[in-house]
Amino acid sequence: MPQNKQILLDSRPEGEATASNFKLVTRETPPLQDGQVLVRHHFLSLDPYMRGRMNESKSYAQPQPLGEVMIGGTVGEVVESRSPKFSPGDKVVGMGGWQEYSVADANAPGMLRKVDTTHVPLSHYLGAVGMPGVTAWYGLVKIIEPQAGQTVVVSAASGAVGSAFGALAKARGCRAVGIAGGPDKCRYVEQELGFDACIDYKQHRDAQSLAKALKQACPQGVDGYFENVGGMVMDAVMLRMNAFGRMALCGMIAGYDGQPIPMSYPQLILTNRLRVEGFIVSEHMEVWPEALKELGQLVGSGKLRPRESVAQGLEAAPEAFLGMLKGRNFGKQLVQLV
Structure with a gap:
C-alpha cells in the first residue's frame, strides 16, 4: 500500500487561522478490507465552511477533531477495489479530506460517487x-424562487457558488447582478459569466455607498439575494430589497474569524416582509440529482464557464486555504495532487 501524505488539524485558531494550525504527516495506507476501495486524489477542494469547522464552538456540524485529517471534498481515481461497485480506473468524487489517498467504504451512502468526465x-x-x-x-430554486424578469443579486459572485448562481439565474430569465472584489473579478463576472452587472465592493467604504451603486445596477430593486459574505455587503443589499423579497443565507465569510457580525438594518426584514432563510446544502440531498443534472448541462454546453485557482501539491493547501478566506483566489479554490 502507498505512503500517504496527510494534513491534520493540529491546533484550534485563536482569532485568524494560521498555517501553524495545520501539520503535515506521512503515514502508511491501511490494507483494504472487503467492501473498501482505495482512491488516489487528483484534486482537493478548499471551501469557506472548513474555517467554521476548525473552531470548537457550536455550529451546524461537529467541529473538526484535532489530530485528524482535515475534512474536504476530493475527486480522484480508484486504484484498488474490494467492492463490485467500483473498478480500478473509475473516476470518483467523495469526501477524502486533505490527503493524497483515502480508503472509502463503498457501501456507505453518499461516500463515493462515480462521475463521467466525457464533457465535464x-x-x-x-x-x-x-x-x-x-x-x-x-x-435560487428552493428559497429565492425567482420569476422571469426579476432581479437577483449574489455576493462573492466570481467564486464557485456565485458563478453557478449567475448561470442558473440567467437560465430562468432573471436579471443577475453580482458583487465581487476588484475590477478583474467584476470583468470576469460580466464578460465571461454573463451577469448583467457586477459591483466592486472594494470601491465602497460603507453600506450606503454600496447601496447607491446597487440602485444603479438594480433600478427595479432586488427581489432575491444569495448571501455568502455578511457584514457591510448584506447591509447594502437589504437597503435595496423589494417588499416580499427572499434572502438565502449560506455563507458569512465576514465572520469566519469568530467576531460578531452586526446587522445595521434588521427593521427592514419587517418593513419589507422579507423571507430570510439559512440553509446547509448537505441537509437537502434529495435535490442533488436534479441540480447536478442541470449544472452538468450548463457546463457541458459552455453556458457556465467556471474559473479555478489551483495550488500545486498537498503542502500548499494551508496557505491556499488562508488566501481563499481573504479573497485572494479567483473562482473555485483547488489543490492539485496529481
Missing part, C-alpha cells in the same frame, strides 16, 4: 457540478 472536467465536480453548484441551485 474532473475538477469541476468539486465546484460548478459539485457541492458549490448545488448550493447555488438550492438557494
Whole structure:
C-alpha cells in the first residue's frame, strides 16, 4: 500500500487561522478490507465552511477533531477495489479530506460517487457540478424562487457558488447582478459569466455607498439575494430589497474569524416582509440529482464557464486555504495532487 501524505488539524485558531494550525504527516495506507476501495486524489477542494469547522464552538456540524485529517471534498481515481461497485480506473468524487489517498467504504451512502468526465472536467465536480453548484441551485430554486424578469443579486459572485448562481439565474430569465472584489473579478463576472452587472465592493467604504451603486445596477430593486459574505455587503443589499423579497443565507465569510457580525438594518426584514432563510446544502440531498443534472448541462454546453485557482501539491493547501478566506483566489479554490 502507498505512503500517504496527510494534513491534520493540529491546533484550534485563536482569532485568524494560521498555517501553524495545520501539520503535515506521512503515514502508511491501511490494507483494504472487503467492501473498501482505495482512491488516489487528483484534486482537493478548499471551501469557506472548513474555517467554521476548525473552531470548537457550536455550529451546524461537529467541529473538526484535532489530530485528524482535515475534512474536504476530493475527486480522484480508484486504484484498488474490494467492492463490485467500483473498478480500478473509475473516476470518483467523495469526501477524502486533505490527503493524497483515502480508503472509502463503498457501501456507505453518499461516500463515493462515480462521475463521467466525457464533457465535464474532473475538477469541476468539486465546484460548478459539485457541492458549490448545488448550493447555488438550492438557494435560487428552493428559497429565492425567482420569476422571469426579476432581479437577483449574489455576493462573492466570481467564486464557485456565485458563478453557478449567475448561470442558473440567467437560465430562468432573471436579471443577475453580482458583487465581487476588484475590477478583474467584476470583468470576469460580466464578460465571461454573463451577469448583467457586477459591483466592486472594494470601491465602497460603507453600506450606503454600496447601496447607491446597487440602485444603479438594480433600478427595479432586488427581489432575491444569495448571501455568502455578511457584514457591510448584506447591509447594502437589504437597503435595496423589494417588499416580499427572499434572502438565502449560506455563507458569512465576514465572520469566519469568530467576531460578531452586526446587522445595521434588521427593521427592514419587517418593513419589507422579507423571507430570510439559512440553509446547509448537505441537509437537502434529495435535490442533488436534479441540480447536478442541470449544472452538468450548463457546463457541458459552455453556458457556465467556471474559473479555478489551483495550488500545486498537498503542502500548499494551508496557505491556499488562508488566501481563499481573504479573497485572494479567483473562482473555485483547488489543490492539485496529481
